[in-house]
Amino acid sequence: xxxxxxxxxxxxxxxxxxxxxxxxxxxxxxxxxxxxxxxxxxxxxxxxxxxxxxxxxxxxxxxxxxxxxxxxxxxxxxxxxxxxxxxxxxxxxxxxxxxxxxxxxxxxxxxxxxxxxxxxxxxxxxxxxxxxxxxxxxxxxxxxxxxxxxxxxxxxxxxxxxxxxxxxxxxxxxxxxxxxxxxxxxxxxxxxxxxxxxxxxxxxxxxxxxxxxxxxxxxxxxxxxxxxxxxxxxxxxxxxxxxxxxxxxxxxxxxxxxxxxxxxxxxxxxxxxxxxxxxxxxxxxxxxxxxxxxxxxx
Numbered sequence: 001x002x003x004x005x006x007x008x009x010x011x012x013x014x015x016x017x018x019x020x021x022x023x024x025x026x027x028x029x030x031x032x033x034x035x036x037x038x039x040x041x042x043x044x045x046x047x048x049x050x051x052x053x054x055x056x057x058x059x060x061x062x063x064x065x066x067x068x069x070x071x072x073x074x075x076x077x078x079x080x081x082x083x084x085x086x087x088x089x090x091x092x093x094x095x096x097x098x099x100x101x102x103x104x105x106x107x108x109x110x111x112x113x114x115x116x117x118x119x120x121x122x123x124x125x126x127x128x129x130x131x132x133x134x135x136x137x138x139x140x141x142x143x144x145x146x147x148x149x150x151x152x153x154x155x156x157x158x159x160x161x162x163x164x165x166x167x168x169x170x171x172x173x174x175x176x177x178x179x180x181x182x183x184x185x186x187x188x189x190x191x192x193x194x195x196x197x198x199x200x201x202x203x204x205x206x207x208x209x210x211x212x213x214x215x216x217x218x219x220x221x222x223x224x225x226x227x228x229x230x231x232x233x234x235x236x237x238x239x240x241x242x243x244x245x246x247x248x249x250x251x252x253x254x255x256x257x258x259x260x261x262x263x264x265x266x267x268x269x270x271x272x273x274x275x276x277x278x279x280x281x282x283x284x285x286x287x288x289x290x291x292x293x294x295x296x297x298x
Contacts, residue, residue, distance in 0.1 A: 007111035007154055015285050016115050019292050049073035053179055053207055084143055084183030085117040088127045088171060089160050091138065094192055096162035098218030098280040103162035105216050105280045106188040112288055113186055114153045118146065126156040127175065129166035129189075136174025138166065169195025172204060182208030191215050191264055198267045211273035212291060213264060218280050222257070224250055 008016075052061060052072035060074045087110040095103040114124045123143040130138030141156045168189050175185065185204060191197065191213070205211060220226075226245040243249065261277070268275035278287035 007108050007157060008115060012108075012112065012284065013115070016112055016288070017119075019116060019288060046075060048076055050076055050182070050208060053182060083117070083122040084125060084181060085113065085122050086125045086127055086175070086180070086183055086185045087113060087157075088129070088175065088185060088187045088189075089157070090129050090166065090168050090171070090187070090189030090193075091160050091162055091164070092129060092166040092168070093163050094190060095216075098220070100280050101162065102190055102216045102218060102280055103160065105278060105284070106214075107157045107160060108284055109214060109216070109278065109287065110157050110186070110188055111154055112284065113291075114157070115150060116292075118144070118150050118153070121145065123183075124149070124153050126153060127171070128160055129168055129171035130174075131164065131166060132170060134174075135177065136167065136170035136172070137178075167195060168193040169197055169200055172197065172200035176200065176203045176207060179207075182210075184210045184212065186212040186214060188214045188216060190217055190221075191260070198263075201267060201271055201273070205271045205273070211268070211271055213268050213273055213275045214287065214291065215261070215264065215275070215277045216280065217277065222279060224253060226250075 049062060049065060050073065052074050057074075062073050062075050066072050089103075089106050089110055091103065095101065095106065098105070110126070114126075117124050123145045125143040126139070126141040127137055128139040130136055139156075139160075141153070144152055168187070168191070172187070201211060201213075224245075265275050267273075274291060276287050276291045278284070
């Protein structure tokens with residue numbers, strides 16, 4: 001598999017090739033890497049039931065099981081259990097911060113995950129956060145499968161820009177409301193969203209989705225070096241705040257950031273999700289390894 005894109009350079013691709021077989025996904029509709037749900041010819045061996053989700057084919061409901069329990073369930077078969085890996089990219093204006101910008105790092109990390117998933121014959125779908133007018137999702141690519149689909153996915157990722165007031169909370173709600181087939185949902189964001197993220201993530205988990213939270217922050221956000229009297233401008237609203245950055249103000253900021261990160265980590269643990277933090281100026285191989293191996297950032 002080759003990739004002609006600024007998102008995946010040859011050295012990066014070589015590193016990804018070493019990780020490809022170690023990517024693990026645990027979802028009700030199947031798994032990645034060395035998973036049992038690998039397609040096996042034309043067989044349709046029954047595997048298990050899973051809860052019915054809006055959008056499922058009604059013909060797959062096990063009506064006998066429904067008559068016994070009163071709970072609608074869907075039959076799943078090994079031949080059908082390919083994974084859908086959805087990459088939800090936060091494109092709000094705050095992702096334009098950092099050197100390199102957080103949105104650039106999100107695009108490259110998403111490209112790497114797409115490379116891994118497509119190389120294992122999973123389907124990949126790109127989602128981009130939007131506004132209330134777009135039900136939280138500004139763009140939704142087609143689910144794509146196969147090594148030949150990589151260039152299409154890379155194109156979808158390459159045109160994503162950080163702008164506007166897209167809401168990550170609204171995007172997660174939009175995914176849930178669309179009743180998409182359960183799969184792996186990888187959320188790439190700075191997670192600096194004031195909405196009830198935990199509530200929406202819990203809703204998605206209850207629908208059967210496996211979750212991976214990839215938080216991308218700039219070096220200046222985790223190691224601020226500002227001092228003196230400053231006028232801070234919100235990149236999404238344009239609101240201006242005058243502050244005096246001294247040692248106590250920096251300490252208070254870092255304590256709040258640590259609290260937000262720990263809350264996100266706790267949510268991930270509660271939902272059996274993976275949480276990984278990436279800093280924009282660090283080699284991308286590091287957060288990718290942490291995601292693949294299931295190791296949290298320090």
